[in-house]
Amino acid sequence: MRSIWKGSIAFGLVNVPVKVYSATEDHDIKFHQVHAEDGGRIKYDRVCTVCGKTVQYADIDKAYESPEGDRVILTDEDFAKLPVAEKHEIPVLQFVPSEQIDPILFDKTYYLEPDSATPKAYVLLTATLERVERTALVHFTLRQKTRLAALRVREGMLVLQTLLWPDEVRSMSFESIEQAGRPRPQEIRMAETLVDSMSDDFDPDKFTDEYQIELKDVIDEAIASGSEKVVAAPEAAAPALDAEVVDLIVALQRSLEASGRRGDTGSSKPAKKTTAKKAAPAKKTTSKKAPAKKTTRKGA
Secondary structure, three states, rough: OOOOOOEEEEEEEEHHHHHEEEOOOOOOOOOOOEEEOOOOOOOOOOHHHHHHOOHHHHHHEEEEEEOOOEEEEEHHHHHOOOOOOOEEEEEEEEEEEEEHHHHEEEEEEEEEEEEEOOOOOHHHHHHHHHHEEEEEEEEEEEOOOOEEEEEEEEEOOOEEEEEEOHOOOOOOHHHHHOOOOOOHHHHHHHHHHHHHHHOOOOOHHHHHOOHHHHHHHHHHHHHHHOOOOOOOOOOOOOOOOOHHHHHHHHHHHHHHHHHHHHHHHHHHHHHHHHHHHHHHHHHHHHHHHHHHHHHHHOOO
């Protein structure tokens, strides 16, 4: 498992280097959207409504549209100016009684691993939180977004849980509840008896995602039975080659063909070579006969 963030917890004057890991993962079965007629994958383009062209991610900026319809376009340079002083620091703001944090505020959970050769500060903070039975409120900045978070201990390690801001929790009021009368004492006693009969210690391993299990069974059964709902995987096609690669292959093929043609006609070259070698000794022999001419002249 790879860490998604590195930094340190600022606990007063104590600095606790940590690595952050996602504590949860999604096991839901994923689906693709396909064309019902032929099972082909549906793809989406990022098309500009003004010019009608497909836009690359690198050319996309963010825009805010006010209630009056004014649009403000912000670039990466604009976001870079915003304060992110805590980007690699998790400052402890205060310690609060754990029961005072409403569970509705909990958002995403992360594990914190000590990132130091001597993790004494990590162990100290963990032991302190366990002893005081309080939760540390911290600021945690991830992907240029600062969140309020709760820092607590779970099974001997520090766990960070991002919290929703108060204005992100809706305030609801249902008229039907307000109009309902109070239950009678007898009804409450019977309900309490029912609760007692169904009470037990919480063991998450006793509970399973039955929907995902049965959905997987449906998929496996369809594949095993060769159902018409199963679209066979297309044969692996040769990877597409760009123009440069195609040109290279053509050049190589032509080179091989040219090499083959040279092999057919190249036998004449050794013949020329042999002829040349025979000619050289003939000239040498002729030159050696020169003394014989001299002898003839002397005889006269």
